[in-house]
Amino acid sequence: MKSDADIIVVGGGPAGSAAAIHARQSGLTVIVIEADGQPRRRPGETLHSGAASILEQLGVREAFEHAIGGRYGSIQVEWSTARSSDRGSIPLAAASGFHIFRDKLDAVLIERAETLSADVRRPCRALRPIVRDQEVVGVETDSGPLEAPFVIDASGNGNWFRKSYPSRVDVLSPRLLARYGYCRVDDLRDFGSPSIKGDQSGWQWIARVSDDTLAWVSLALPGASARPVKPTALAALADVSPTRGADVTWKRADAYSGPGFFLVGDAAFQLDPAAGHGILRAMMSGIMATYQAAAAIKGRVGPDEAAQLYRGWMAEWWRRDTSALTEMYLRLDATWDRSSSTREHHQSEAGA
Known part of the structure; x- marks a missing residue:
């Protein structure tokens, strides 16, 4: 054929x-x-x-x-354990992301x-x-x-x-479950760079996707007491859409x-x-x-x-x-x- x-x-x-x-x-x-x-x-x-x-x-x-x-030129990182903590900014090697x-x-x-x-x-x-x-x-x-x-x-x-x-x-x-959502924000000065924050319970990611919208992703590690939730830093911001989940x-x-x-x-x-x-x-x-x-x-x-x-x-x-x-x-x-x-x-x- x-x-x-x-x-x-x-x-x-x-x-x-x-x-x-x-x-x-x-x-x-x-x-x-x-x-x-x-x-x-x-x-x-x-x-x-x-x-x-x-x-x-x-x-x-x-x-x-x-x-x-x-655009962004660096990623803010806070990756903590019970014994140590890595904090700082990771600059991009070339042009901005x-x-x-x-x-x-x-x-x-x-x-x-x-x-x-x-x-x-x-x-x-x-x-x-x-x-x-x-x-x-x-x-x-x-x-x-x-x-x-x-x-x-x-x-x-x-x-x-x-x-x-x-x-x-x-x-x-x-089994890993991520939750994600979007928030409306008027002042983006605190969110100029993407950020990821990790500890023994899991990690949370925040990034700006438009002039007035932030996206977030949260993942709880196996055995963590709390399921992934909206980052505390965004708690006061209005949600653009319902929180969703994905098996990752x-x-x-x-x-x-x-x-x-x-x-x-x-x-x-x-x-x-x-x-x-x-x-x-x-x-x-x-x-x-x-x-x-x-x-x-x-x-x-x-x-x-x-x-x-x-x-x-x-x-x-x-x-x-x-x-x-x-x-x-x-x-x-x-x-x-x-x-x-x-x-x-x-x-x-x-x-x-």
Whole structure:
């Protein structure tokens, strides 16, 4: 059967849009399947200055500059234990970082993909991967089947692909719950830089995402007596929206890629927000997956080698981030232990 595109991307967030943009920049045809008609409001994001080069590569730097809510040049840190306390400011190595609402970031990226003639289909739901002879060859959608040499799952932690394809999820931390919200503020002088404050009960993050709005995230460590709550420093400020929660337990797919597929962003693995660069990882993994898919399509490498190279790249990112997070949490709680992993199995008839 004739393919509908070179690549099908499921999900129009930062990972999926970056994959679609890079596919078009590489001369490939791409279909993006996005369930939401318009970008949804998600937690505000603070991007490190290192994201600037990726935004430049994707061709969205100018549009992004018009959408940001502010800039910052350092991060205020207070990381305390029973024995010691690290206090101070961490300056950025290069240019200042960015504050932006996620719906604005998503809009900038997906509009860039459309400008490059990516076929963005929204609202459209991906139902299940199409598997033939143990190889993923397309996606069954609520509008009918679509086929392509490669499918990229950028659906986030909804686990769209893993729920329908024989796979396993490794859970590699205690259960972690984050809560987040937004506050209105008139005087931003006390909130010029993002701040993170950690102690034996957990940590809290505060960052400005617009001229009059602060975003906060709070996470309680396992065994803490109190669940994560709105930071005390913001108690007197009016909430813009209800407090929400998210399960941010560390999870990873047993295979980041395989015959005909790549998993990118949180679809590949999920860490809690203290890792500090979830959006950067999402965009870079989308680009890397498309780079390997393009190399296979154009005959520069075989499909198996392309999948193997991507798996190794993602495995190294996981190793670096989890090592850094473990070191951070051990400084707050000497009993922190992620050594006893569990596994969630998602079996299906996809290959039948």
